[in-house]
Amino acid sequence: MSGRLVLATRNQGKVGELRAILADVLDRTGTELVGMDAFPDVPDVVESGVTFEENALLKARFAAEATGLPALADDSGLAVDVLGGSPGVFSARWSGRHGDDEANLRLLLAQISDVPEEHRSAAFVCCAALAMPDGRTVTRHGRFEGTIVREPRGENGFGYDPILQVAGDTRTSAELPPEEKNAISHRAKAFAALAEALPEYLGH
Template sequence: MTRVLLATRNLKKLAELQRILDGALGPHRIELVGLNDVPEYQEVPETGLTFGENALLKAREGCKWTSLPTIADDSGLAVDALSGMPGVFSARWSGRHGDDRANLELVLAQIADVPDEHRGGAFVCAVALVLPGGKEHLVEGRQSGRLLRAPRGEGGFGYDPIFLGDGQDRTNAELTPQEKDAVSHRGKALRALAKVVAKVLPVSPG
């Protein structure tokens, strides 16, 4: 079975990608591993100015150090009233990387005076696949919607509790994992990536 590295320590992302790949690849399987499953290496800073640049930086580094086909993503929230921010800074918007609650509360505070009709935004996700031979693939997914004034729901992570996607009556945090996969930026990007994986990687019957 082909081993593929997902360059993250986020177990929720690892489970999410495995779930989506399993659904998209049908009877074929790859063995997905995370950074906790490979020898530790110095992770590259996310210095890119776009989601795509950061995804490629992380995927190249993982492939270089492990010699495994490597998938990496960068995603975040682009708020219309904040001129597309926090964008690539979404995970560290409050100053502490990965503090979901602080990040969410800061965004809500920054748009507290913005009328409901101007609280639009989108989740954006870029996913890169870098192969040991040097070939690179990049896909992107997007989910448009608007920001609520208070969190709703216990599921998901990040800004999910305040994001109501277009056509939804529940936030991303109120959706089941399967419902979220069907509409989310990451779900769309990963389904596009699964098509690439099926073409460029040897996948084994499950």
């Protein structure tokens, strides 16, 4: 069976990144991956879930129902251990304004400014979801471990990348070359795990 698989995003960068992660399974199943910009009349869904899995499933199910195609989605954020896993699903709006990366990371650094190095562990967390038009779903998770540094470092990436020092490395996520980060990131791990289940759902 060949056909199309939709990724519940209008961000072409994410579509390209996922085409690379899923290249083998897409080739093997004869499947084309498209973004939601292929469906301009479909509105965006409100991410009202309280966990990464709820939000990923919300987006995937909405896209599958709206397009009649198998749909992929993900939700991710930063989980800081000493903050009980926060900012979590609120990562993009931690400072109160959605997408203000600088304000978000400055607030986070201020909140844990007196926390010693040995208690500054954190991880980027991702849940990737597949939803089928018939209602079947599958989810997989990925983690990108590290510790929170005291000052931002690096120019690559976005969001909290400049303040997460990668476990086993001296560099922050923002100091990694994009291809190196994409090979080990939480999104790559979650979608690589999901790729193993795709042939069964895509008819192969």
